[in-house]
Amino acid sequence: MAQKSDIEWTDATWxxxxxxxxxxxxxxxxxAERFAERWRGISGHPYEQGFDLTLWPSRLKQPVLWKKPRMIFVNSMSDLFHKDIDRTFIDAVFDAMEQADWHVYQVLTKRSSLMRNYVRKRYHGGPVPRHIWLGVSVEDAAHASRIEHLKQINSDARFISFEPLLGPVGNVDLHGVAWAIVGGESGPRARPMDESWVRQIRDMCGRDDVAFFFKQWGGARPKSGGRLLDGEEWNGFPWQIVPEPIIRALQPEDA
Incomplete structure (x- = not known):
């Protein structure tokens, strides 16, 4: 597990x-692919296998060993609901998150229907534990159906990552979503993001009472375009869904 993450909306990755x-x-x-493939074939490196799908059972015990509460982004280098990951391994990941329940876990997927179906079965239609946040990644209107899958999950801790935002998402109902993160693409082939697409999401968040976090404009590097929207930073965070025993450890003193 990383001791620190450079991702603005989390503390660590697992x-x-x-x-x-x-x-x-x-x-x-x-x-993630670009990073992992740099190390393909380097003997002994954690990414010796490049970006090939790889399960790491040895890492399942990491969260319980980390005693200080953290916001943990789960599988920043993969997707937990990839169709080739056996259900028993997903069970083991959820078991680990449930055991080390002093952390908040952020699970993000593009395979939204598979996540919905899994958590419905695991919790028998009941609520997902509040310290396990479930999110979907949506890049444009063509993939907005992932939001509906997310809203079909029994959870107060739903979030959406509109990153990389590649087009307008249209007028979508965000009621029941706690948090929206928006960001432009970064890297050598970064595609531009239009200001109107971001404003539309910001305004829908205001309408539907969703915390809005603007991460970056993107560009050749993540910070190339800065992160100001209409002259200000937008750092919305859904404190209302953080479990009470965790909130004091996570919340900054001036929050």
């Missing part, structure tokens, strides 16, 4: 799975 395959245009310039 990767019991690495590697993935592409499922849409948001995957075209995948940062």
């Amino acid at each position: 990767n019991p799975v690495t590697g993935c395959t592409k499922v849409g245009p948001g995957c075209d310039n995948c940062y």
Whole structure:
């Protein structure tokens, strides 16, 4: 587990799975693939296998060993609901998250129907534990159906990552979503993001009472375009869904 993450909306990353395959245009310039493939064939490196889908059972015990509460992005280098990951391994990941329940886990997927179906079965239609946040990645209107799958999950801790935002998402109902993160693409082939697309999401968040976080404009590097929207930073965070025993450890003193 990383002790620190450079991702603005989390504290750390935990990767019991690495590697993935592409499922849409948001995957075209995948940062994780670009990073992992740099090390393919380097003997002994954690990414010796490049971006091939790989399960890491040895990492399942990491969260319980980390005693200080953190926001943990689960599988920043993969997708937990990839069709080739056996259900028993997903069970083991959820078991680990339930055991180390002093952390908040952020599970993000593009395979939204598979996530919905899994959590419905695991919790028998009941609520997902509040410290396990479930999210979907949506890059444009063509993939907005992932939001409806997310809303069909029994959870107060639903979130959406509109990153990389590649087009307008249209007028979507965000009621029941706690948090929206928006960001432009970064890297050598970064596609531009239009200001109107971001404003539309910001305004829908205001309308539907969703915390709005604007991460970056993107460009050749993540920070190339800065992160100001209409002259200000937008750092919305859904404190209302953080379990009470965790909130004091996570919340900054001036929040």
